[in-house]
Amino acid sequence: MNEIDFINTKNQIEISILKIEKKYEGKSVPEKVNELLRTLYMALSIILKQDNTVEILKKEIISIKLNNIKAYKEMVELKNKLK
Numbered sequence: 001m002n003e004i005d006f007i008n009t010k011n012q013i014e015i016s017i018l019k020i021e022k023k024y025e026g027k028s029v030p031e032k033v034n035e036l037l038r039t040l041y042m043a044l045s046i047i048l049k050q051d052n053t054v055e056i057l058k059k060e061i062i063s064i065k066l067n068n069i070k071a072y073k074e075m076v077e078l079k080n081k082l083k
Helices: 003-023 031-082
Strands: none
Touching: 003 031
16 A cells, blocks of 8 residues: 555545534434444554554665674675775
């Protein structure tokens, strides 16, 4: 899922939630609709957690790449000292 897909999906879920909440504002909400809202909230929560996890993993990958560059630089320096 790329960034645009994520934003689009998140927005569609939020819009659906808002439409349902607006429709039943001040009214009794049928159980099926409550079930639908719970499912939408759960789906929204899951994609937000997934996005957070992806961002954490991206940061870890960047950190690993930087450490690899540092290690490579140190290895080159050591090889040059041995020559």
